[in-house]
Amino acid sequence: MASRADRSDTNNLGFLLAKASQHWNQLLAERFAARGFAEVRPSYGSVLLPLFEQDGLRMGEIGQRARLSKQTMTTLVRLCERDGLVARERDPDDSRAFRVHLTERAREFRPVADEVLRELDTRVLAALGQRQRQALARALKGVMGL
Amino acid sequence: MASRADRSDTNNLGFLLAKASQHWNQLLAERFAARGFAEVRPSYGSVLLPLFEQDGLRMGEIGQRARLSKQTMTTLVRLCERDGLVARERDPDDSRAFRVHLTERAREFRPVADEVLRELDTRVLAALGQRQRQALARALKGVMGL
DNA sequence: CGACTTTAGTCTGATATCGTACATTCTGGT
DNA sequence: ACCAGAATGTACGATATCAGACTAAAGTCG
Numbered sequence: 426m427a428s429r430a431d432r433s434d435t436n437n438l439g440f441l442l443a444k445a446s447q448h449w450n451q452l453l454a455e456r457f458a459a460r461g462f463a464e465v466r467p468s469y470g471s472v473l474l475p476l477f478e479q480d481g482l483r484m485g486e487i488g489q490r491a492r493l494s495k496q497t498m499t500t501l502v503r504l505c506e507r508d509g510l511v512a513r514e515r516d517p518d519d520s521r522a523f524r525v526h527l528t529e530r531a532r533e534f535r536p537v538a539d540e541v542l543r544e545l546d547t548r549v550l551a552a553l554g555q556r557q558r559q560a561l562a563r564a565l566k567g568v569m570g571l
Numbered sequence: 572m573a574s575r576a577d578r579s580d581t582n583n584l585g586f587l588l589a590k591a592s593q594h595w596n597q598l599l600a601e602r603f604a605a606r607g608f609a610e611v612r613p614s615y616g617s618v619l620l621p622l623f624e625q626d627g628l629r630m631g632e633i634g635q636r637a638r639l640s641k642q643t644m645t646t647l648v649r650l651c652e653r654d655g656l657v658a659r660e661r662d663p664d665d666s667r668a669f670r671v672h673l674t675e676r677a678r679e680f681r682p683v684a685d686e687v688l689r690e691l692d693t694r695v696l697a698a699l700g701q702r703q704r705q706a707l708a709r710a711l712k713g714v715m716g717l
Numbered sequence: 718c719g720a721c722t723t724t725a726g727t728c729t730g731a732t733a734t735c736g737t738a739c740a741t742t743c744t745g746g747t
Numbered sequence: 748a749c750c751a752g753a754a755t756g757t758a759c760g761a762t763a764t765c766a767g768a769c770t771a772a773a774g775t776c777g
Contacts, residue, residue, distance in 0.1 A: 524650070614762070
């Protein structure tokens with residue numbers, strides 16, 4: 426019914442990547458909100474998941490694990506703080522650094538995060554099949570290597 | 572050498588999508604700049620490509636073709652205008668609307684866009700192969716359908 | 718024509734992330 | 748102890764995009 430400008434549209438890889446990424450975040454936000462954690466933005470995962478593995482990390486360490494820049498970490502940690510999910514305290518051994526700690530609220534969120542992530546993974550599996558899902562991950566890494 | 576927190580890291584689909592999308596835009600920006608069009612941001616493609624197909628579109632029409640919201644179009648068209656790539660004029664038939672036109676500079680950019688897009692496509696093909704590239708596009712559409 | 722609805726674009730503020738530049742603090746070598 | 752250099756985080760501004768609320772102009776229908 427329409428197919429003139431495919432380069433600018435649905436077959437443009439940049440377009441597909443952007444939209445898929447956007448949509449994924451949308452899915453996360455909806456599910457978190459539906460379970461009573463509307464304040465948890467998708468990006469907070471970059472802070473919370475590392476801290477679920479090991480609480481009390483420094484900001485730079487979180488950034489490394491999530492592969493985000495220091496500036497982004499500054500911003501994200503402040504937002505998480507504002508929303509009552511983490512607390513910072515100066516590192517006693519290094520007065521430049523901060524230790525970031527999960528709050529009770531964040532610990533309550535942990536099972537929700539696990540559940541949502543599992544649910545989405547299941548849905549991806551249902552939509553794509555195991556083979557395609559694996560191929561997708563590989564292909565995305567390939568794109569990052571360009 | 573490291574594999575404790577895979578959920579928060581390289582195998583998280585959200586992470587891969589975000590990074591791949593980011594990287595793709597990076598590739599575009601670098602290549603445009605290298606060819607003397609440093610002012611052309613990756614996002615401008617959403618405005619320019621539709622106009623390459625048909626000049627004089629209205630903002631809403633561009634938005635529809637690029638699947639971007641009206642607010643985003645307002646912003647993008649202004650930036651393109653600021654950078655000398657498009658000009659707007661009121662639509663004589665509808666005084667709410669604007670007609671967006673390419674400037675000479677944008678027309679000079681067209682072959683560059685084509686070339687860069689072709690080059691990247693070639694590189695994707697080399698990195699993934701035709702089969703994987705197709706599968707990637709399909710999988711991304713699948714994710715968008717979740 | 719006048720009231721209702723729809724359409725075009727804008728405004729404000731939020732989300733997600735980076736680059737460049739910087740102040741502070743730590744560290745290793747003399 | 749001192750200083751040069753590395754590391755930690757912040758400031759500012761840019762890029763990319765949306766949601767909700769709004770203005771103004773157009774279209775529709777009685």
